[in-house]
Amino acid sequence: MKATRNLLFVTWDSESTNYLESLFFPIFNGLQQKGAFRVHVMQFSPASPQEVQRLSALAASLDIAYVQYPIHRKPMAAIGAFWSVYQGAFYLKRYIKAQQIHVLMPRSTMPAMMVNRLWAWLSRKPVSLVFDADGFPLEERVDYTGLNPLGRQYLFLKKEEEKILRRADKVLTRSQKAIDIHIAKMGSQQRAKFFVVGNGRDSSFFKPDEESRSRIRKALGLSDKDKLWVYTGTVGPQYMVDEMLGLFGLYQRDNPGSKFLILTRNPGYVEERLPEKLQEAVFIKSGAYSEIPFYLSAADVGLSLRKYAPSLGGIAPIKLGEYFLCGLPVIASTGVGDTQEMLGDKDFCFLMESGGGELFTERFQEWMGGLDKMDKGEIRDFGIAQFSLEQSVESYLKEG
Numbered sequence: 596m597k598a599t600r601n602l603l604f605v606t607w608d609s610e611s612t613n614y615l616e617s618l619f620f621p622i623f624n625g626l627q628q629k630g631a632f633r634v635h636v637m638q639f640s641p642a643s644p645q646e647v648q649r650l651s652a653l654a655a656s657l658d659i660a661y662v663q664y665p666i667h668r669k670p671m672a673a674i675g676a677f678w679s680v681y682q683g684a685f686y687l688k689r690y691i692k693a694q695q696i697h698v699l700m701p702r703s704t705m706p707a708m709m710v711n712r713l714w715a716w717l718s719r720k721p722v723s724l725v726f727d728a729d730g731f732p733l734e735e736r737v738d739y740t741g742l743n744p745l746g747r748q749y750l751f752l753k754k755e756e757e758k759i760l761r762r763a764d765k766v767l768t769r770s771q772k773a774i775d776i777h778i779a780k781m782g783s784q785q786r787a788k789f790f791v792v793g794n795g796r797d798s799s800f801f802k803p804d805e806e807s808r809s810r811i812r813k814a815l816g817l818s819d820k821d822k823l824w825v826y827t828g829t830v831g832p833q834y835m836v837d838e839m840l841g842l843f844g845l846y847q848r849d850n851p852g853s854k855f856l857i858l859t860r861n862p863g864y865v866e867e868r869l870p871e872k873l874q875e876a877v878f879i880k881s882g883a884y885s886e887i888p889f890y891l892s893a894a895d896v897g898l899s900l901r902k903y904a905p906s907l908g909g910i911a912p913i914k915l916g917e918y919f920l921c922g923l924p925v926i927a928s929t930g931v932g933d934t935q936e937m938l939g940d941k942d943f944c945f946l947m948e949s950g951g952g953e954l955f956t957e958r959f960q961e962w963m964g965g966l967d968k969m970d971k972g973e974i975r976d977f978g979i980a981q982f983s984l985e986q987s988v989e990s991y992l993k994e995g
């Protein structure tokens with residue numbers, strides 16, 4: 596076995612993201628249990644002292660070294676962010692030296708800028724650079740928030756991203772499609788350093804629970820034959836909330852006992868769009884992360900829809916793993932990462948055109964009619980093979 600190496604993961608987050616605790620902490624804990632790495636996390640965020648204290652305690656319980664630095668927002672957000680990057684490069688250099696870091700793993704654009712500022716110094720050190728190119732964040736901002744692809748900000752940030760892609764010893768993506776897109780720009784000689792890693796979930800946490808199923812369905816007024824739809828995760832225009840509600844409304848018209856449960860940290864966005872005729876059939880909750888498996892156990896089908904955009908090729912929806920590990924059939928979009936290649940021949944997955952298209956077809960009605968015949972054990976087995984935390988940890992170790 597290789598000697599334990601010190602790995603420093605550098606991330607830049609908003610105050611509303613929880614993927615560090617729900618995704619990366621479990622993966623890092625798994626890496627440490629394998630004895631390959633001692634993991635350190637440096638997080639830049641505008642989080643409150645209470646949130647930092649909570650994350651620090653969670654990291655300590657997993658023996659993960661954690662440090663947080665604030666993202667400045669004055670005199671204005673853009674200037675504050677660049678000042679934070681400038682300061683962050685000094686924090687990073689000092690930490691690498693003090694903790695004898697062997698593997699440096701910046702995630703996404705802003706941490707990449709910090710590493711680029713240090714490149715003349717870093718390139719002379721025995722430090723392996725692994726860039727976590729999770730998705731296409733700049734292109735997502737172009738597709739969904741109106742960032743001008745010809746504007747000064749985009750071009751500057753894109754140049755920083757291209758620098759670290761070429762400088763990195765290894766680049767981690769979440770889909771083979773993302774690798775193909777990068778290689779088309781960088782050249783085939785770069786392919787060997789690109790690797791796909793998984794966004795795994797703990798299969799001992801996400802699992803069917805019959806007691807929770809009975810309790811929650813009773814609380815929601817569902818009979819054994821009524822179908823409960825579920826969606827969990829972020830909401831916004833790109834997540835096709837209006838289309839999901841419209842699709843459910845058409846199904847609920849012929850199946851009046853059916854319900855739709857939406858689990859999100861932004862309930863107001865859904866409430867603003869909820870048609871009056873569905874007020875009694877749609878439940879919107881923003882409970883704790885620890886409760887999600889209980890609600891998924893109560894459901895009969897999960898939704899994972901995304902409005903088409905070129906940037907979708909780089910992502911791997913985390914909710915798919917949560918659904919499958921709980922034995923749920925899934926309605927998903929095409930054009931998202933490697934979803935179509937992975938799920939196209941699976942009877943327990945109905946693939947829709949991600950742009951919307953015809954939402955309520957005879958083919959869809961027939962698929963929904965076959966939900967009771969689907970084998971939850973088979974679905975969970977597939978989830979364990981493709982989306983489990985164990986599979987994800989192994990994918991990191993394989994490329995580590």
